[in-house]
Structure formats: structure tokens, C-alpha cells
Amino acid sequence: MSPGGDGVAVPDTRPRFPADRGGVAVLGAGTIAQSAHLPAYEQHGVGVTGVWSRSSRTTDGLLERFPRVRRVYGSAEELLADPAVRFVDLATGPEDRLAWISAVVDAGKHVLAQKPLTLSADDLDRLPEVLAAADRAGVRVAVNHNGRWAPPWRAATLLVRDGAVGDVVGVTHVHDKPLPPLAGTPFDDVPHMLLTDYLLHWVDITRSWLLDGGAGPVVSVQASDSRVPGQPAQARNPWSATLSMTAESGATATLRIPGSAVSSRSGCPFWVHGTTGTLRGSVLLDSDRLDLDDGTSSTSIPLQGAWFVDGFAAAMGELMCAVEEDRSPENSAADAALSVRLVLAARDSADRGGVPVEVAA
Known part of the structure; x- marks a missing residue:
């Protein structure tokens, strides 16, 4: 916040990042990833190690459209095994969300999961177990509530x-x-x-x-x-x-x-x-x-x-800052x-x- 001309504090609504904003991989490079996530990362200088999608057709021409993306992974397992990946932008649908989060946590990566986190009450009941595993692994799990x-x-x-x-x-x-x-x-x-x-x-x-x-x-x-x-x-x-x-x-x-x-x-x-x-x-x-x-x-x-695409950059930036500052992200x-x-x-x-x-x- 900074003082405004009328004595009203002026909020800073810009995305915030730590000095190192690299090491992001996008798991699930479909429509929302290519229309919002990747453009946001391009615009805000976020380093993307690569992407993976179930269908190779989805990623055709992606490297040409997004020069900051370094590669297309051959599999999710290859993405998760890459030591250059620190943050996984989990942009798949809500089905099997907790299984994907668990796989990313097991690989020792921080997670930004697409919203909704889940639409299953059973998943919500299981979530504390998944987050406890993340705590033990020393990684953070956040959700892409970009609207915030x-x-x-x-x-x-x-x-x-x-x-x-x-x-x-x-x-x-x-x-x-x-x-x-x-x-x-x-x-x-x-x-x-x-x-x-x-x-x-x-x-x-x-x-x-x-x-x-x-x-x-x-x-x-x-x-x-x-x-x-x-x-x-x-x-x-x-x-x-x-x-x-x-x-x-x-x-x-x-x-x-x-x-x-x-x-x-x-x-x-x-x-x-x-x-x-x-x-x-x-x-x-x-x-x-x-x-x-x-x-x-x-x-x-x-x-x-603007919400599209700065909100998407800010959601990842908040996770990165939380890791840097050793705290829970606002969008945990x-x-x-x-x-x-x-x-x-x-x-x-x-x-x-x-x-x-x-x-x-």
C-alpha cells in the first residue's frame, strides 16, 4: 500500500515474485493452460522448463507460440523426474486431482493445482492426509484461485x-x-x-x-x-x-x-x-x-x-513467494x-x- 493523493492508501495489485521465478512445468497443457497460464508466464518472465499433455496433438506448435517453454515432455513421469522442475502447474481437470497432487508431492515438487481443487466431499475428507505428506516432504500445495x-x-x-x-x-x-x-x-x-x-x-x-x-x-x-x-x-x-x-x-x-x-x-x-x-x-x-x-x-x-492474465501469474507468484519466505501461501x-x-x-x-x-x- 502507498499513500494516494486523497489520503487513501493505494493498493499494489501487481503480481509479486521472488528473485528466482524459474523452474515451472505445466502438467496438462490444454485450453486454459494455453489461453491463460502460459501467456501469463510469458508476460511476467516466469521460466517454464516444459509442458506435458495426454495428447500430442494438444502440444503441436506450442514451442513456437511460447518461446519461453523449453520442451514438451514425453510423459508425466518424465516431467516429474526432471530436477530442473521446482513447481508443477497442475492444469488437469478436477478428476483424480488428489492422486495427481500426491504424485507431484512424492516427486518433491511444489504444486499449483487448477481450480476447483475438487468437487468431491470424499476428496475433501482425504485432503488432510495429502497435505500432511506435503508437509513431511517440505513442499507447498496451492490452488490457482487466480480471481483473488x-x-x-x-x-x-x-x-x-x-x-x-x-x-x-x-x-x-x-x-x-x-x-x-x-x-x-x-x-x-x-x-x-x-x-x-x-x-x-x-x-x-x-x-x-x-x-x-x-x-x-x-x-x-x-x-x-x-x-x-x-x-x-x-x-x-x-x-x-x-x-x-x-x-x-x-x-x-x-x-x-x-x-x-x-x-x-x-x-x-x-x-x-x-x-x-x-x-x-x-x-x-x-x-x-x-x-x-x-x-x-x-x-x-x-x-x-487485468484478471486475464495477471491473476494467473499472481497465483503462481504467491506460491513462489511463500516458498521463498517459508510460509503458507494465501491460496493454500x-x-x-x-x-x-x-x-x-x-x-x-x-x-x-x-x-x-x-x-x-
Whole structure:
């Protein structure tokens, strides 16, 4: 944080790295890795020792498109055995996630796992055993919750931590934008996909603000989803979803997707209300902004970068800094698991017709 012209501390939202930002290998070089992970590493000078994908077709031409990538490994085993690899960006799907994490840990490498960490309650119950093995091996396990470093959200996080709005009493998010293509994609096969997968970034950042803002952990979740007019018949998942959370202090949060919004100025506006002020902002689709209102005036907070792709670089940078500084990363797997428990509670609530589901604090 640095002082601004209006006396408001200006948060630094840029990705942070240690001096040595090399030794990364990407295990699972599919669409998200090539559209976000690798461009982020190129842009921020992260050294990539190589990549591996199950299909050789996936990596055709990859070395030409990404000059910082040194090689394509012939197998996952070859990648894990490479002594030049210090960090494995595990960009596979959530299936078999814990098995992959265990394999990376056994190889003595630090892990950045793609989100969601898992969508299995059984996996969450097994996670402490996997993380205990990581502790014994002296490696860190983090999750690619890149949304935490979307500049408006990151700035809001740092201001909340600094006490800029006092105690957080409420958080609200609204999706005022079209949904991405879902019909016919694997995402449409995930039950209650909007609640369990798509909204995970929003659930995760909201849980963080409630906790950092003194509201305590989320203790109750209520959710519903429904089909909407204009939704094509082949789209299996509902296109409307509402998820509400109540924290230990009584503070509340609501996340709302009304459907695939038609808008010439799309974005995802949000509000963080506190006892002494309010943060108002938006993320995505060139809508990035953040204002701090102290009840007498509103100050625009300067922002740097963009969620895509700076957030992806920052998630890896946080893991690297945590290793360098011998601490737990903000995006640790143990912390990410708490957000997964909330979306699973949302799924259960929707299955039960929207009744509140209690969450163990």
C-alpha cells in the first residue's frame, strides 16, 4: 500500500515474485493452460522448463507460440523426474486431482493445482492426509484461485484488510454479462454447474472479504437455480442462480446470476459494505473499477493489470513467494478447501429446494 493523493492508501495489485521465478512445468497443457497460464508466464518472465499433455496433438506448435517453454515432455513421469522442475502447474481437470497432487508431492515438487481443487466431499475428507505428506516432504500445495488477484478484487482485499470500510457487514455480486458458451460443453454435464464451478471464484473472494473484514467464517449457505426464458432446450444446466451466505457475525453475502444478460456495457459489479464505508467496483470485460466511499466522499482507486492474465501469474507468484519466505501461501489448498465446502453446501441447498445448509465453522 502507498499513500494516494486523497489520503487513501493505494493498493499494489501487481503480481509479486521472488528473485528466482524459474523452474515451472505445466502438467496438462490444454485450453486454459494455453489461453491463460502460459501467456501469463510469458508476460511476467516466469521460466517454464516444459509442458506435458495426454495428447500430442494438444502440444503441436506450442514451442513456437511460447518461446519461453523449453520442451514438451514425453510423459508425466518424465516431467516429474526432471530436477530442473521446482513447481508443477497442475492444469488437469478436477478428476483424480488428489492422486495427481500426491504424485507431484512424492516427486518433491511444489504444486499449483487448477481450480476447483475438487468437487468431491470424499476428496475433501482425504485432503488432510495429502497435505500432511506435503508437509513431511517440505513442499507447498496451492490452488490457482487466480480471481483473488483480479485487480479490483485484489485492491478491495487489501483495503478490507487495512480497515478501510471497518467491519464488513455485507457483500453483493451481480453478473451483468452474457454467460460463456455452456450447451454442449463438458461443463454442462456438471450438476448445478453455476453454483459449484462457475461461481467458485466469487464464493472464494467473498469468503475472504468476510473473514478479513472481521465477520468470521461462513456458517450457513442457501442457494437455488432455475431455467430462464430464452434458455435453449439443449442447455441442461439452469442459467439463473442465486447463492447467499451468512457469516458468524451475522454479516451476509449474495451472489446473483439472473441469466445470460444482454448488455452493451457488460461487467460483474460488486459491493462490500462495512461499518465505516463501502467499496463499489466491477470486474471483467473492460469494466474494471473500484471506488471507496467513506460516507462523505467517494475516491476512485487506481488499478493496474487485468484478471486475464495477471491473476494467473499472481497465483503462481504467491506460491513462489511463500516458498521463498517459508510460509503458507494465501491460496493454500487447505484454504481453498473451505471455499469448495461452501459451493458443495450450495449444491446441497439447491437439491433440497433452497433450504439453508449449515457449514461447520
